[in-house]
Amino acid sequence: MSKLSPADLDRYIFSRTGAANDDLLVGAGYGEDAAAVATDEGTMVVSTDPISLAAERIGTLGVAIASNDVATCGGIPKWLVSTILMPEPDVDLLDDITAQLDAEARRLGITIVGGHTETVAGLSRPLLSLTCMGPTDRYIPTSGAEPGDAVILTKGAGIEGTAVLATDFSDDLDEAGVDSEMVDRATDFFEDISVLPESAVLGPVATAMHDPTEGGVLNGLVELACASGVRIDVERTDVPIRPETRTLCDAMGVDPLRVLGSGALLATVPADEAEEILAALDAEDIDATVVATVDEVADEDDAGVVYDGQFYTGGVRDDMYDLWE
Structure with a gap:
């Protein structure tokens, strides 16, 4: 799929x-x-x-x-x-x-x-x-990102994927030696799938927002960049990944940035408002990080995402699909 x-x-x-x-x-x-x-x-x-x-x-x-x-x-x-x-x-x-x-x-x-x-x-x-x-009262598209905007990610990569791994693949994780308490904590990630709280905080100022689902945060960034006609360079080390996500993804051989990403919200905001927005999210106990900056492109063919040295302009296949096949 x-x-x-x-x-x-x-x-x-x-x-x-x-x-x-x-x-x-x-x-x-x-x-x-x-x-x-x-x-x-x-x-x-x-x-x-x-x-x-x-x-x-x-x-x-x-x-x-x-x-x-x-x-x-x-x-x-x-x-x-x-x-x-x-x-x-x-x-x-x-x-x-x-x-x-x-x-x-x-x-x-x-x-x-x-x-x-x-x-x-x-x-x-x-x-x-x-x-x-x-x-x-204010529709926010995926296609509204502007050059110079800060790219904010809430919670972290692979929230949904982690929860699904913990339930649908619990036997595989046990065989891989993953601690049962770690799996139990990962199962609780189902409680973090909704992004309604952070949407309410980001909505009044965001130029674009996007819900990363299939293909994870990486695919969400690609869709946002291509829809907006911009380029986003993202480094793996700048993207927050929870310890449970990292452990379960390593055990199953999948990339946290390429697995089901619901639970995180991608948003672009004017750079001069990013610090204030992060503080507002923190006041609501919502983790959030600036993971990149939106760059202008000279040609629409240059719109996309650079990740791990590779340029992406189309859909990213979710790593978890192979686990079900």
Whole structure:
């Protein structure tokens, strides 16, 4: 599994969006987390996301990831539509999934307003597709980064990936000799997946925000840079990585910057406001670090990310995919 290239997205997705509508303020675009639609009462942010690979906490992750996309665009997640596809009729499995959906939605103050549930032949694991909606007074795109901006990352790389490794691959970690207490701490990272708190702090000043998911923080940076037409040079040593993330990723042979990244928020802010924003995040007990600076490019082909001496301009394959294959 991997994301489509920007060229394929342009050809097969972004050019085929149905009838034009003047109420669509921001539609489908490379790296954009959500759309913006004008309503009589303001702007509505709408996003949809599937989730299938994280079996143990699929409902919890599904709600957090869908609502993150709305919050990352400056919206307040309010409503959720949930589609649940299961490989076979299984009331116990359905009970687990819907209990997780309900608990996480209640925790985040989101109402599940509808959806669809059925079994589908050929599936090997459950598949969820969640659509989240919420109002905003200030839509924030992925494509708004300006040269000179500071790039801020909250929490650290691989938050979601660490939690999924701790649950879906606990037997492998045990065989690799990872301490059980370390795995237990990593499992608690599920509580850090939501980025609603930091979105509220960063939203009023950010020029761009982005939720790194598949492909991790590295892919999130690439999407932000390419969408904004800028270049970002990032050093591995400048990106915060929690000890649990480093230990579990080393044991499984994956790069913390290339694994499921939900739980972190990427944001660009004017450089002269970065220190104040970091202090505001710290006041809310949210770890955050300036990991890079946005650079101007002379040509759009130069837009992208330099990481470990390599230049990236397209989607980064998530290292965790190979673990499921």
